[in-house]
Amino acid sequence: MVxxxxxxxxxxxxxxxxxxALHNSDEISPDTIERVKALAKFLNYKPxxxxxxxxxxxxxxxxxIIPNILNHFFAKALYAIEMEASKxxxxxxxxxSNELQAKEAxxxxxxxxxxxxxxxxxxxxxxxxxxxxDHINAVIQQNIPTVLFDRVSxxxxxxxxxxxxxxxxxxxxxxxxxxxxxxxxxxxxIEDLSVGKLRTxxxxxxxxxxxxxxQEPVMVTIKKSDDAEQVIDNMFRNNTTVDGIISIDNTSxxxxxxxALKLNYKIPNDLSVIGFSDDNVLQFTDPKLSTISQHxxxxxxxxxxxxxxxxxxxxxxxxTTKTIxxxxxxxxxxx
Amino acid sequence: MVxxxxxxxxxxxxxxxxxxALHNSDEISPDTIERVKALAKFLNYKPxxxxxxxxxxxxxxxxxIIPNILNHFFAKALYAIEMEASKxxxxxxxxxSNELQAKEAxxxxxxxxxxxxxxxxxxxxxxxxxxxxDHINAVIQQNIPTVLFDRVSxxxxxxxxxxxxxxxxxxxxxxxxxxxxxxxxxxxxIEDLSVGKLRTxxxxxxxxxxxxxxQEPVMVTIKKSDDAEQVIDNMFRNNTTVDGIISIDNTSxxxxxxxALKLNYKIPNDLSVIGFSDDNVLQFTDPKLSTISQHxxxxxxxxxxxxxxxxxxxxxxxxTTKTIxxxxxxxxxxx
DNA sequence: AGCGAGGTGTTTTAATGTTACCATAATAAT
DNA sequence: ATTATTATGGTAACATTAAAACACCTCGCT
Numbered sequence: 212m213v214x215x216x217x218x219x220x221x222x223x224x225x226x227x228x229x230x231x232a233l234h235n236s237d238e239i240s241p242d243t244i245e246r247v248k249a250l251a252k253f254l255n256y257k258p259x260x261x262x263x264x265x266x267x268x269x270x271x272x273x274x275x276i277i278p279n280i281l282n283h284f285f286a287k288a289l290y291a292i293e294m295e296a297s298k299x300x301x302x303x304x305x306x307x308s309n310e311l312q313a314k315e316a317x318x319x320x321x322x323x324x325x326x327x328x329x330x331x332x333x334x335x336x337x338x339x340x341x342x343x344x345d346h347i348n349a350v351i352q353q354n355i356p357t358v359l360f361d362r363v364s365x366x367x368x369x370x371x372x373x374x375x376x377x378x379x380x381x382x383x384x385x386x387x388x389x390x391x392x393x394x395x396x397x398x399x400x401i402e403d404l405s406v407g408k409l410r411t412x413x414x415x416x417x418x419x420x421x422x423x424x425x426q427e428p429v430m431v432t433i434k435k436s437d438d439a440e441q442v443i444d445n446m447f448r449n450n451t452t453v454d455g456i457i458s459i460d461n462t463s464x465x466x467x468x469x470x471a472l473k474l475n476y477k478i479p480n481d482l483s484v485i486g487f488s489d490d491n492v493l494q495f496t497d498p499k500l501s502t503i504s505q506h507x508x509x510x511x512x513x514x515x516x517x518x519x520x521x522x523x524x525x526x527x528x529x530x531t532t533k534t535i536x537x538x539x540x541x542x543x544x545x546x
Numbered sequence: 547m548v549x550x551x552x553x554x555x556x557x558x559x560x561x562x563x564x565x566x567a568l569h570n571s572d573e574i575s576p577d578t579i580e581r582v583k584a585l586a587k588f589l590n591y592k593p594x595x596x597x598x599x600x601x602x603x604x605x606x607x608x609x610x611i612i613p614n615i616l617n618h619f620f621a622k623a624l625y626a627i628e629m630e631a632s633k634x635x636x637x638x639x640x641x642x643s644n645e646l647q648a649k650e651a652x653x654x655x656x657x658x659x660x661x662x663x664x665x666x667x668x669x670x671x672x673x674x675x676x677x678x679x680d681h682i683n684a685v686i687q688q689n690i691p692t693v694l695f696d697r698v699s700x701x702x703x704x705x706x707x708x709x710x711x712x713x714x715x716x717x718x719x720x721x722x723x724x725x726x727x728x729x730x731x732x733x734x735x736i737e738d739l740s741v742g743k744l745r746t747x748x749x750x751x752x753x754x755x756x757x758x759x760x761q762e763p764v765m766v767t768i769k770k771s772d773d774a775e776q777v778i779d780n781m782f783r784n785n786t787t788v789d790g791i792i793s794i795d796n797t798s799x800x801x802x803x804x805x806a807l808k809l810n811y812k813i814p815n816d817l818s819v820i821g822f823s824d825d826n827v828l829q830f831t832d833p834k835l836s837t838i839s840q841h842x843x844x845x846x847x848x849x850x851x852x853x854x855x856x857x858x859x860x861x862x863x864x865x866t867t868k869t870i871x872x873x874x875x876x877x878x879x880x881x
Numbered sequence: 882a883g884c885g886a887g888g889t890g891t892t893t894t895a896a897t898g899t900t901a902c903c904a905t906a907a908t909a910a911t
Numbered sequence: 912a913t914t915a916t917t918a919t920g921g922t923a924a925c926a927t928t929a930a931a932a933c934a935c936c937t938c939g940c941t
Contacts, residue, residue, distance in 0.1 A: 212660065212688075214926060225892050230928060240890060255688075257659040261605070262926035265596040265897050272639070280615075280625045290615045293642050297649075302657070304607070305640040307628050314632075322637070324592040325547065325898090353547075353590075462830075469832045495797075495831075497804045549898060560920045565900060575918060597898035600925050660926090 213256045221250060233258075264325075273518060274327035276306045276318050278335045278362070284461055284507055285333065287489055288360065291511025292331055299519055301328075310336040316346035328522055329356035331514045334364060340403045342366070356521040360514045362405055363532075370517045371532040372510055376406045379503045379537040380413030383457050383485045386539060388421045390483055390546045392455035395426075396446060398463040400433035410459040410487070429453075439463060443470050454482050461488030468496055468544060484544040498543030509535045548591045556585060568593075599660075608853060609662035611641045611653050613670045613697070619796055619842055620668065622824060623695065626846025627666055634854055636663075645671040651681035663857055664691035666849045669699060675738045677701070691856040695849045697740055698867075705852045706867040707845055711741045714838045714872040715748030718792050718820045721874060723756045725818055725881045727790035730761075731781060733798040735768035745794040745822070764788075768798060778805050789817050796823030803831055803879060819879040833878030844870045 215233075219226045224243065232239045232247035233256075239247075250256075264270045273296055277285040289305065296303050304327060306318035315335045322330070330350065338344060344364050351357050351369055360372040387395050397414045401407035411430060418428050431446045433439050443466055447453065456471075458464030464486025468478070476482040478498055486502040513533050550568075554561045559578065567574045567582035568591075574582075585591075599605045608631055612620045624640065631638050639662060641653035650670045657665070665685065673679060679699050686692050686704055695707040722730050732749045736742035746765060753763050766781045768774050778801055782788065791806075793799030799821025803813070811817045813833055821837040848868050 212926095215928095216926075226926085227893080227928075228891060230926095231891095234928090238890065243890080257655075259600075259660045259926050261596050261600040261660045262897090263928085265594070265600055265899095265925095266927050266929090268897075270596070280621050280628070281618075283616075286615050286621045289640075290642065293615070293640060297641070302639050302641070302661070304637050305624075305628060306632070306637070307625065320592075325594045325596045326637070465830045469830060473832060495800045495804060497808060547898095550900095551898075561898090562900080562902095562921075563919055565898095566919090569900090573918065578918080594898050597925090598900085600897095600927095601899050601901090603925075 274322040274330045276332035287507040288511040291508040295512045295515040308335040312337040334362040358518045376409035377413040380410035384417035387455035395455035396429045398458040402432045456484045501542045501545040504538045609657040609665045611667035622842040623846040626843040630847045630850040643670040647672040669697040693853045711744035712748040715745035719752035722790040730790035731764045733793040737767045791819045836877045836880040839873045
């Protein structure tokens, strides 16, 4: 690895002359600057990032901790975070908590030793269930700027990026009601998550406000240990008059749609289905699934923006929560 | 941030005593070790990673450069890489090339300044098409260990992890032949990639060896600019007698299946379909798609293992290429 | 002519946090 | 008294940068 010292020796000048020359300091003669730069280029000199970071206590690196990359929502968020960070001259160190609190705490602990300037994260399921966020607060107390996205906690005081989960589910349910649906079932495999609860409340509120809807709400939850297909099969058996389904996670809607087709429901005449998520995973269904789009790219981008703002101006103590708009995208499984 | 200096001052000992104590040096009295450790714990001291790395010229960080996280194969590979790296005490810095050579070169350039101990990468499409791998070789010439996976190049001399693309497609085609299929079409949206070419050759070879197969091979390629559905629609129109489809990328098989169902093909009686990829994305089709499983987790794990082996023993100059076994998983779209 | 002021271009020093090596002081054993 | 032994301290180095110091030169003034 080529260092300033190497260049200095070759050129018979001091290390600091070389350093200044490479920074175009006007203390250095144009002639020297030229010679230094020529040799640096020739030897493919690159400033050692570790040394620069150590000196400046700025790493230009963001720690990103997500619960699960195989979940398309998080993959897409990660994509957006990487894109925006890269555009702003930052790198990202990615850690996956696998929904486990211990792994999450570990990653935070291991990266909060100068490795990163700040964190962008979404809370692991286990952490949310136990509602134990001490490990996250510990990081924040160390003055490491942190942005939470999607899965957040009221017990953490930091910048946040969320969607209007309540409103999104409310709007979707309202749409089903406006189609004249009389028995609308909610499907969820995320009932333990903050977002799951908010979305469920949106659904409940919409039904409550509906004048001519007299059914009790039906919420079918799929646990980790369950076989989703089985649970959904049972749902159809137990709710023979179902005519609307809203899935508040990003997979069960697809499964329900497939199952409904197999049971010969005419879609969307007999039954409307609305899923929750950006389009990509679901683009292959036929008929094409109507969804609540979360604008995941915007979520990732906003998270980076919020973090960088905080990094560049750590003093403004007021934390902001940015809400990204959702959009009900009606495709072929709704009227 | 708490440093050795802080601890030293508090305890009225020297920095080097503190350092040694924390490393359990037997030069230091048990009593002092205890006191130092107690305070370190109390103040939540964590060795500054930058300083340690600078001193040891070891970052315990791997740079991972993948073409596209939204492609489920790469997401899964990234997942496996993160898992294994984390298990071995390494972090990963993730960069996405977006299939662009410039971005790929940029990331390599920016990380090869001491930020990472080595690279794990899969080559961007643009790079493969142009077959210009100078930027990758530049890194290798700087003695930064590098492992290529999946998309590799013969012009790069380094450790590699691949699957037997030729053999996998050959086996799948053979299976279709053994079902008595008479008109087998290959679908691909990756004809420009090394893996695409190998898989196509496997298909061609199988057909060539089949005694009672007299059709010309039919290879339908989907370009970036194409509408996949449209292209597949045309394929069915132009090949009314098609009775076998092998898709060598990880999406077109699903689209073909959906389209075939719409055209009222009885699957797998009239038509068999085999896709290429691990299961997850495709688990929702009905009937369930038969696939060539790439064992993506093994690919990621092997990449990390190979890189760490190289890092711990940089001298053995012979580069190895590890081939991960594929598996033909027959589900419901084959007989 | 002599001297200080000012400017230019460079080097020296110190600092970031850590660790390895060498030195040193104090005590114990020979 | 000399040599081990034990426990600790000091220094340098990793690569970089900022600040201060230092030559050297020129200019203006008495």
